[in-house]
Amino acid sequence: MPRRAAARDPFYLAVFAEELVRAPAKRAAIERLCTRCHAPAGSEELAIEGQHLGFDDLTAGSSPAAILGRGGVTCSLCHQIDPANLGDERSFSGNFTVGYQRTIYRPYRDPTSDPMQLIVNFRPTFGAHMTSAELCATCHTVIVPGPYGDVVEQGTYLEWRASAFAADRTCQSCHVPTVDEAGRGITTPVAGFPAGLRPRSPVGRHTFVGANAYMLELMADAIDWVGAGIPAAELHSAARSLSHLAGAATLAVERIAGDAFTVRVDNLTGHKLPTGYPSRRMWLHVEVDVAGSTIFESGRVDDVGRLVDSAGQVLPLQPHRDEISAADEVQVWEARLVDGAGEPTHRAMDARRYGKDDRILPAGFAPSAIDRARIEPIAVIADSSFVGGSDTVTFRVPGLATGAIVRAALMYQTLAPETVDAIAATPTPAGVRFVELARAKKQAPIAIVRATATL
Ligand code: HEC
Ligand code: HEC
Ligand code: HEC
Ligand code: HEC
Incomplete structure (x- = not known):
């Protein structure tokens, strides 16, 4: 799923809306939780001011934070995650920290920094953590405080660290592959400007492919509603790139x-x-x-x-x-x-x-x-x-x-289609929209x- 769609995913918005209707007294806490990983740039923008991004603002607002939020898991958010607490239990459930030194972390030791510094005032800096699973762990360990205590809603990182892969295969090695479709190592300059940048290797393709092609197709069918500036063609082609699944x-x-x-x-x-x-x-x-x-x-x-x-x-x-x-x-x-x-x-x-x-x-x-x-x-x-x-x-x-x-x-x-029916039982506007989309697309x-x- 292109990470940019994370905050516009209709299934996410439907469940988010339902959680709010079911527990109105916990509105602020739920909004804080549900926007942290899906709309992290908007969440972070307001968190530094002690505020949080609300559901209505995320879905229809025009504040800078709302617009950043709708951008989903953005390039600059992920590349600004600070190594300080990574791997620590306290970094889980979206508790990554973002530095405010306008530092962009990258996996190379000798970045060419002048262009980025001059044009966008970001300083490219080597960060070994960009290639560590602990970067992904922050959002891919989802522990939710439920009425009976913590529930591990998603334990992908915990599963990985309990596996043989923890020894030598990071998340990136499969999800940000440094080989092309034919399995050849990639060597290329990482930007087209300025001309003449030296070629880099390894370079990771940001595929982030999972099996959830269905949601991309749903969004491609409702592109105006989805917004976030993602062309339908891009969603369709991402949905088709399922060759990864054979592995x-x-x-x-x-x-x-x-x-x-x-x-x-x-x-x-x-x-x-x-x-x-x-x-x-x-x-x-x-x-x-x-x-x-x-x-x-x-x-x-x-x-x-x-x-x-x-x-x-x-x-x-x-x-x-x-x-x-x-x-x-x-x-x-x-x-x-x-x-x-x-x-x-x-x-x-x-x-x-x-x-x-x-x-x-x-x-x-x-x-x-x-x-x-x-x-x-x-x-x-x-x-x-x-x-x-x-x-x-x-x-x-x-x-x-x-x-x-x-x-x-x-x-x-x-x-399961039965889950669509379960969502239909609590008719919020976002839920009704999702159920319509899901029932129209078998x-x-x-x-x-x-x-x-x-x-
Ligand atoms: C710690 C990070 C984190 C938090 C907090 C979080 N999510 Fe997610 N959520 C994810 C990740 C990562 C995925 C994608 C997992 C996958 O593809 O299987 C996801 C996927 C989903 C999906 C499935 C989307 C689809 O297209 O199938 C729904 C629904 C969802 N989240 C709802 C919520 C709601 C509601 C909340 C607030 C209660 C919430 N999430 C809070 C990280 C988070
Ligand atoms: C979810 C986190 C994440 C997001 C979102 C993300 N990246 Fe990356 N990026 C990485 C990781 C991890 C690597 C290192 C991959 C490797 O070498 O194994 C990387 C490497 C890179 C590199 C090569 C090294 C460098 O710094 O020059 C470039 C360029 C890059 N990303 C640009 C982008 C752009 C542009 C976007 C938005 C379209 C983006 N990234 C979004 C995680 C992310
Ligand atoms: C800032 C939070 C965040 C970070 C950091 C992050 N992810 Fe995710 N990731 C998400 C969210 C949110 C989704 C669900 C998107 C949606 O609902 O559309 C997701 C979805 C995914 C998916 C599923 C895509 C699909 O089509 O099913 C993969 C694979 C993935 N992430 C891999 C990674 C890897 C590998 C890293 C580390 C390099 C990483 N992510 C770091 C938040 C994050
Ligand atoms: C050895 C290769 C490999 C490694 C290592 C790996 N993955 Fe995956 N992952 C895959 C493949 C293949 C799929 C597609 C199958 C699927 O979607 O269930 C996948 C699926 C996913 C999905 C989508 C699940 C879904 O169905 O919604 C997420 C999210 C994800 N991986 C995150 C991670 C994270 C985070 C790590 C590291 C902690 C990681 N992966 C490590 C190969 C890998």
Whole structure:
């Protein structure tokens, strides 16, 4: 997602508006929290004056802070984050500090500083922290104060530091790659002005790609409403750049004894799969064909994107599964928040805990004691094949014949259609707008990776 869209994301604004309506007494605290990472430049502008950016100002205001805020995660905000508290618990949940010496941090030791200093009065300065995961940790560790205590709404950085990747692969190595699409190292001047700047290497492409193409497409369809000066073509092309996803996982199908086969998913990312906002979900769509006709299917969706059985009946929430033997059983990897009454909720500020978190662990998963309590899997009972780096699901299909063809796909969805319905239940203007956009654009799940095998 181009970081510039972070404050205009219609899903974000819908949930933000809902949190405000649900807890009007906490308005200022919620506004402070929800603008800190999504509209950080506007948030910072007012924070230094002891004020904060409000929802109405963010969405419709014309103050300098509102305009900065709508710019999302801006270039200068990210490049001005100070190294002082990075890596510290206190830097999480948007508590990055911004220096006011007009310093722009960059990953090079010998910046050419005259042009920036003369033209925009910023001093380019070497900052080793620009290439550290702790920079990203500030916004990618989202701990929300709920009515029952802290809830780790997003633990992407904590997941990463518990993984084998913490040893040698930063977030940047995958999300700000220093190689081009063909895998060649990039060497280029980093600015076109003034002419004759010496070429640099490495140079990181600011792709920041995740699987959330759906929201980009929604925004491209409502470009006037989105504003923020992002052309629709840019959003469409960003949504199409999903080649990165192929690197997220691999699938392997293998016949085992009896009428059974296994599908193994290996997580190749540096965090849980899926990670990030807890509305994300992933499941296996598996079809078995014998002599040209389909004898078994699990993980089908209807035309709205809801999981259904073979008769088209919408399925209830699925527990974690190690074995599947019927069309109304699906393995869905997801993190589901529940409220004080144990009911599912999509709002972190209402949540007590996770009722389920069986997102596939990153390789080498070994959290420290303090992180174990925050990111350990939940409700993954007696599944010895759920291990660091992978999960294997066994399918038992009566009548499975040699020569049967198994087609498996790992499917991803930004949010379940049921979550759109849940948002519709509290009709705020931003919520109504989001629900309209989401219902007008059916969410086709994305196949992250596919595999076909003849048994
Ligand atoms: C979320 C944080 C983030 C945002 C937003 C961001 N950058 Fe960067 N930028 C980085 C990181 C991290 C690196 C270092 C990448 C590496 O070398 O591994 C970098 C490196 C660079 C470099 C190369 C090194 C240098 O300083 O000359 C340039 C140029 C640059 N960014 C410009 C931009 C511009 C222009 C924008 C806005 C369009 C932008 N950045 C937005 C994080 C960010
Ligand atoms: C100032 C806060 C901030 C910092 C620092 C930051 N991010 Fe983010 N990032 C965000 C927000 C907010 C979003 C969600 C955008 C939205 O809702 O549209 C996001 C989204 C993303 C996504 C998902 C994009 C998608 O299409 O799903 C990736 C990947 C990502 N960030 C990587 C990084 C990396 C890597 C770093 C460190 C170099 C970093 N971010 C630093 C705030 C930040
Ligand atoms: C080994 C490569 C790798 C590393 C290291 C890595 N990521 Fe990712 N990340 C990926 C891939 C591939 C995806 C796409 C799959 C997806 O969206 O779930 C992804 C997805 C994401 C998303 C979007 C999740 C979603 O579905 O909304 C965010 C946010 C993100 N990464 C942030 C980070 C941060 C922060 C770090 C470091 C703490 C990091 N990543 C480290 C490969 C990596
Ligand atoms: C500490 C930083 C931080 C804070 C504070 C924060 N967010 Fe986010 N939010 C993020 C990041 C990072 C992502 C992107 C994760 C991903 O792509 O999976 C995100 C994503 C989202 C999304 C999903 C957007 C999409 O396109 O799928 C919603 C909705 C959202 N945030 C709502 C809120 C609300 C409401 C608040 C206030 C209660 C809030 N956020 C506070 C960092 C933050």
